[in-house]
Amino acid sequence: MTRLFAGTPFDIPPRCDRCGELEEACKCEPLGPERMPAEKQSAKVRSDRRKHKRMVTVVWGLDSVACDLPNLLSKLKAACGSGGSLQDDQIELQGDHVSRVKDELKKIGFKIAK
């Protein structure tokens, strides 16, 4: 099968928005009943200073069962254009991106707790 825009920048095959794999290659389980919509979850965001004066942005307060944290991490990394990782149930992004992270979380639908 050839697609109309195959080989051009317009040719963007559909990807799973959870694992980032091509939909054909995606092996995600369907969302279980334990997952909650973002609208029902509150996230907290703060910046923190680590060793060597490195700033990180920390997202915490989310339940790792109710929320797909690895998926959220990759969305936030893309939004901030920086690296990050999961530390237990906390998302840590390199750099001080508090306002951008809050905007992105709100865009997804999360509530931001004070």
Ligand SMILES: [Zn+2]
């Ligand atoms: Zn997937």
